[in-house]
Amino acid sequence: MDELYMQLALDAAWHNQLLTYPNPSVGAVLLHEGRLLCVVAHKKAGDSHAEVLALLDGYEALSNQKVDFDKNNSHLAHQFLLSLPQGFFGKCDMYVTLEPCNHDGKTPSCASMLAKLKLKSITIATLDPIKSHSGGAKRIEDVGTALYAGLLESKAKELLEPFVIWQKRAFVLFKLAQTTNGKITGGTISSLVSRTHSHKLRARVSKLVIGGSTVRIDRPTLDCRLSGDMPPDVFIYTKGDVDQSIPLFDIKDRDVAFGDKLDFLSKPSFILIEGGEGMLEAFKEKIDWLLVYQSPNIDNEKKSYNTNLRLKHLYASPMGEDLMIWSKRI
Amino acid sequence: MDELYMQLALDAAWHNQLLTYPNPSVGAVLLHEGRLLCVVAHKKAGDSHAEVLALLDGYEALSNQKVDFDKNNSHLAHQFLLSLPQGFFGKCDMYVTLEPCNHDGKTPSCASMLAKLKLKSITIATLDPIKSHSGGAKRIEDVGTALYAGLLESKAKELLEPFVIWQKRAFVLFKLAQTTNGKITGGTISSLVSRTHSHKLRARVSKLVIGGSTVRIDRPTLDCRLSGDMPPDVFIYTKGDVDQSIPLFDIKDRDVAFGDKLDFLSKPSFILIEGGEGMLEAFKEKIDWLLVYQSPNIDNEKKSYNTNLRLKHLYASPMGEDLMIWSKRI
Structure with a gap:
């Protein structure tokens, strides 16, 4: 026992x-x-x-x-x-x-x-x-x-x-929400419980990293409204400029930076990346762990993602209607 | 407690x-x-x-x-x-x-x-x-x-x-092996432990249902060699004829039938369907439960699948290197 x-x-x-x-x-x-x-x-x-x-x-x-x-x-x-x-x-x-x-x-x-x-x-x-x-x-x-x-x-x-x-450098977590058949775009995918959990995570991180195209297309606020926590600092990964009228810039007490220099990854910290195929591909050599919120549905309309990542499952448990699946890059 | x-x-x-x-x-x-x-x-x-x-x-x-x-x-x-x-x-x-x-x-x-x-x-x-x-x-x-x-x-x-x-009609289980990003074709996907488990399941079923195109292309034996059990009876779902030189016909003490009549589903029994997108689409109104063996990897080369199925997660647990995920159609 x-x-x-x-x-x-x-x-x-x-x-x-x-x-x-x-x-x-x-x-x-x-x-x-x-x-x-x-x-x-x-x-x-x-x-x-x-x-x-x-x-x-x-x-x-x-x-x-x-x-x-x-x-x-x-x-x-x-x-x-x-x-x-x-x-x-x-x-x-x-x-x-x-x-x-x-x-x-x-x-x-x-x-x-x-x-x-x-x-x-x-x-x-x-x-x-x-x-x-x-x-x-x-x-x-x-x-x-x-x-x-x-x-x-x-x-x-x-x-x-x-x-x-995170004693010696940034621990890098990549977060995805997907359907059972691996679709990640086109409206809300994960349950309210999963999204609330992801806001709790955002509230803990040293920095939330997001891709420039997501910021330009979705114009997200990237706050923690579902868990009622303070919003995280944000780093927009982009080679270009960013339109500062986007809502995420308007949030008080938040630091927003952008660019393609990733020196901050050498600093002991906890970095959360939220993104799709482009960010997965861009960060595939830097990701430590992947967190997938997987909805039970199989969906025809949404878009899949592709890259090559060798991973090892670490743990899975229910998260509302979804599964929360942790894996590590090997 | x-x-x-x-x-x-x-x-x-x-x-x-x-x-x-x-x-x-x-x-x-x-x-x-x-x-x-x-x-x-x-x-x-x-x-x-x-x-x-x-x-x-x-x-x-x-x-x-x-x-x-x-x-x-x-x-x-x-x-x-x-x-x-x-x-x-x-x-x-x-x-x-x-x-x-x-x-x-x-x-x-x-x-x-x-x-x-x-x-x-x-x-x-x-x-x-x-x-x-x-x-x-x-x-x-x-x-x-x-x-x-x-x-x-x-x-x-x-x-x-x-x-x-299965007290009153066939219980229909659809089995899939996929990568984390929902790829299902192109070589072995799931671990030996998962494949052995799926052979144990095959050994229990009243009938294994498989699509005609899988039989024509893959020419599978559909036995239970990994678990050392007797092979299941097979029903090939097809509107056309089937080449009887395919290895699955050669197995002793096995009943093989083919056609597109599914009357056997009204009989109390346990039916396992193995297939891809075509079979999922064909049987989407008849599936009771889905069983997914999900490998940890994200793969670029393999092919995804599409259909629309509303499901509810029932249970997930490790199966070798994979996750075994049970869900039901709702």
């Missing part, structure tokens, strides 16, 4: 993939005497980590009482968890997709808290790839908690790949 | 979807004092049902001993389970996607066995749609086992739809 529990933690983390930028997406599962208490994932940078959310949900399940503060307030959460009677989680086993953090950043260190709470066991899928943050596993093991590392490690490393990449 | 356990049972059943023909695909989960023991699914008609497999795996987990017979031999399995000490499963909770069968067919009745084993609780996603097989839930409840029905019922009904359809 170990693999099943870790897979549940991975599933939860994939649900929030990239939305936690610049943090990694992490999932966790908590059991008490073999009984599954909860499956959770970190939601966004600054909010409580997955381990903390799992312990709070675990507390609620074990005590049959609700906590009276915002679970995503990591300082209140740590304070609360550390105030529980000694040994409260002593019969608990945790599965977490990444080694608990060993440094105090926006949130207090999870490893330090877990070393105090002394769970029965903690199973980690993969160790922290950032040397300065690692050491959490050892710290937890040193207090007598049984510690296992490396369960479903290759899956956890795939989940973690964007985080590893 | 109830929904999570039932979802695990549904996931297991989707894994064997249609391979259990003419039985429904059923999944089950067993817990002991809240601890998850196993997640299983029925494999093929005549083999042990999901409930039986769950109890056998549960026995092994609880006793730390292996059973010494073939778990898929339902008669031995029932005999063994009924020989266990009274109350052995008394602290167990089962989640099963379909009401346990209440009649003795190829396998003994699960409801009768479960009524003797007296579990703590049994949660059923949906009741048996066949009136003459139903009543299992009541039989189990009557002995004092807590019985819950209707958890994730709409999902369970989707899983069960082929079974309901």
